[in-house]
Amino acid sequence: MRALRAQDGDIIVSWLVRLLLTIAAVALIAFEVGAVVFAHLDADEAAREVARTATVAYGASGSVAEAQDAAADAAEERGVTLVTFELEETTLVVEVERTAQTLVLHRIPALSEALTRVGERRAEIGA
Numbered sequence: 001m002r003a004l005r006a007q008d009g010d011i012i013v014s015w016l017v018r019l020l021l022t023i024a025a026v027a028l029i030a031f032e033v034g035a036v037v038f039a040h041l042d043a044d045e046a047a048r049e050v051a052r053t054a055t056v057a058y059g060a061s062g063s064v065a066e067a068q069d070a071a072a073d074a075a076e077e078r079g080v081t082l083v084t085f086e087l088e089e090t091t092l093v094v095e096v097e098r099t100a101q102t103l104v105l106h107r108i109p110a111l112s113e114a115l116t117r118v119g120e121r122r123a124e125i126g127a
Protein backbone atom coordinates (compact mmCIF):
# COMPACT_ATOMS: atom_id res chain seq x y z
CA MET A 1 0.00 0.00 0.00
CA ARG A 2 1.18 3.40 -0.74
CA ALA A 3 1.37 5.97 2.03
CA LEU A 4 -0.60 9.21 1.74
CA ARG A 5 1.52 12.24 1.15
CA ALA A 6 0.74 15.93 1.64
CA GLN A 7 0.51 16.35 -2.14
CA ASP A 8 -2.48 14.02 -2.31
CA GLY A 9 -4.49 16.38 -0.09
CA ASP A 10 -3.45 19.39 -2.17
CA ILE A 11 -4.76 17.69 -5.30
CA ILE A 12 -8.16 17.07 -3.71
CA VAL A 13 -8.41 20.65 -2.38
CA SER A 14 -7.39 22.04 -5.77
CA TRP A 15 -10.03 19.92 -7.51
CA LEU A 16 -12.73 21.03 -5.05
CA VAL A 17 -11.85 24.70 -5.48
CA ARG A 18 -12.05 24.39 -9.27
CA LEU A 19 -15.37 22.57 -8.96
CA LEU A 20 -16.82 25.28 -6.71
CA LEU A 21 -15.60 28.05 -9.01
CA THR A 22 -17.16 26.32 -12.00
CA ILE A 23 -20.48 25.89 -10.19
CA ALA A 24 -20.42 29.57 -9.14
CA ALA A 25 -19.71 30.71 -12.72
CA VAL A 26 -22.51 28.57 -14.13
CA ALA A 27 -24.91 29.86 -11.46
CA LEU A 28 -24.00 33.48 -12.23
CA ILE A 29 -24.50 32.98 -15.95
CA ALA A 30 -27.85 31.27 -15.36
CA PHE A 31 -28.98 34.11 -13.07
CA GLU A 32 -27.96 36.82 -15.54
CA VAL A 33 -29.65 35.13 -18.52
CA GLY A 34 -32.74 34.39 -16.43
CA ALA A 35 -33.01 38.02 -15.33
CA VAL A 36 -32.90 39.23 -18.93
CA VAL A 37 -35.46 36.68 -20.13
CA PHE A 38 -37.78 37.46 -17.20
CA ALA A 39 -37.57 41.21 -17.89
CA HIS A 40 -38.46 40.70 -21.54
CA LEU A 41 -41.43 38.47 -20.75
CA ASP A 42 -42.62 40.65 -17.89
CA ALA A 43 -42.60 43.84 -19.98
CA ASP A 44 -45.24 42.42 -22.30
CA GLU A 45 -47.33 41.12 -19.42
CA ALA A 46 -47.06 44.44 -17.58
CA ALA A 47 -48.13 46.35 -20.71
CA ARG A 48 -51.21 44.15 -20.97
CA GLU A 49 -52.11 44.75 -17.33
CA VAL A 50 -51.50 48.50 -17.50
CA ALA A 51 -53.63 48.80 -20.65
CA ARG A 52 -56.42 46.78 -19.04
CA THR A 53 -56.34 48.97 -15.93
CA ALA A 54 -56.45 52.14 -18.04
CA THR A 55 -59.32 50.78 -20.12
CA VAL A 56 -61.34 49.97 -17.02
CA ALA A 57 -60.62 53.42 -15.55
CA TYR A 58 -61.64 55.10 -18.81
CA GLY A 59 -64.82 53.05 -18.98
CA ALA A 60 -65.73 54.02 -15.42
CA SER A 61 -64.96 57.74 -15.68
CA GLY A 62 -64.84 58.61 -19.38
CA SER A 63 -61.75 60.68 -18.60
CA VAL A 64 -58.45 60.18 -20.40
CA ALA A 65 -56.60 61.92 -17.55
CA GLU A 66 -58.00 59.47 -14.99
CA ALA A 67 -57.16 56.56 -17.27
CA GLN A 68 -53.59 57.83 -17.56
CA ASP A 69 -53.33 58.22 -13.77
CA ALA A 70 -54.59 54.65 -13.33
CA ALA A 71 -52.08 53.43 -15.91
CA ALA A 72 -49.22 55.22 -14.14
CA ASP A 73 -50.28 53.70 -10.81
CA ALA A 74 -50.51 50.22 -12.33
CA ALA A 75 -47.10 50.61 -13.96
CA GLU A 76 -45.56 51.68 -10.67
CA GLU A 77 -47.09 48.68 -8.89
CA ARG A 78 -45.60 46.35 -11.52
CA GLY A 79 -42.17 47.98 -11.28
CA VAL A 80 -42.13 49.24 -14.86
CA THR A 81 -41.89 52.72 -16.36
CA LEU A 82 -44.84 54.08 -18.31
CA VAL A 83 -43.24 55.34 -21.53
CA THR A 84 -46.24 56.10 -23.73
CA PHE A 85 -49.91 56.66 -23.05
CA GLU A 86 -51.82 57.80 -26.13
CA LEU A 87 -55.37 57.76 -27.33
CA GLU A 88 -55.61 57.18 -31.09
CA GLU A 89 -59.28 57.66 -31.93
CA THR A 90 -60.82 54.68 -30.09
CA THR A 91 -57.59 52.82 -29.41
CA LEU A 92 -55.53 53.24 -26.28
CA VAL A 93 -51.79 52.71 -26.82
CA VAL A 94 -49.67 51.90 -23.78
CA GLU A 95 -45.91 51.29 -23.74
CA VAL A 96 -43.99 50.30 -20.63
CA GLU A 97 -40.28 49.76 -20.15
CA ARG A 98 -38.61 47.16 -17.98
CA THR A 99 -34.88 46.83 -17.34
CA ALA A 100 -33.39 43.53 -16.21
CA GLN A 101 -31.99 43.55 -12.68
CA THR A 102 -28.62 41.90 -13.17
CA LEU A 103 -25.47 41.60 -11.09
CA VAL A 104 -22.87 42.07 -13.81
CA LEU A 105 -24.41 42.72 -17.23
CA HIS A 106 -25.84 46.15 -16.35
CA ARG A 107 -22.26 47.37 -15.80
CA ILE A 108 -21.45 46.85 -19.50
CA PRO A 109 -22.66 49.90 -21.47
CA ALA A 110 -22.79 48.03 -24.79
CA LEU A 111 -25.44 45.69 -23.36
CA SER A 112 -27.83 48.34 -22.04
CA GLU A 113 -30.14 47.99 -25.04
CA ALA A 114 -30.34 44.21 -24.64
CA LEU A 115 -31.25 44.56 -20.96
CA THR A 116 -34.19 46.87 -21.59
CA ARG A 117 -37.48 45.80 -23.10
CA VAL A 118 -40.40 47.97 -24.13
CA GLY A 119 -43.75 46.21 -24.08
CA GLU A 120 -46.63 47.68 -26.06
CA ARG A 121 -50.32 46.97 -25.85
CA ARG A 122 -53.26 48.43 -27.75
CA ALA A 123 -56.76 48.31 -26.32
CA GLU A 124 -60.07 49.36 -27.80
CA ILE A 125 -61.92 51.70 -25.49
CA GLY A 126 -65.04 52.15 -27.60
CA ALA A 127 -66.49 55.22 -29.23
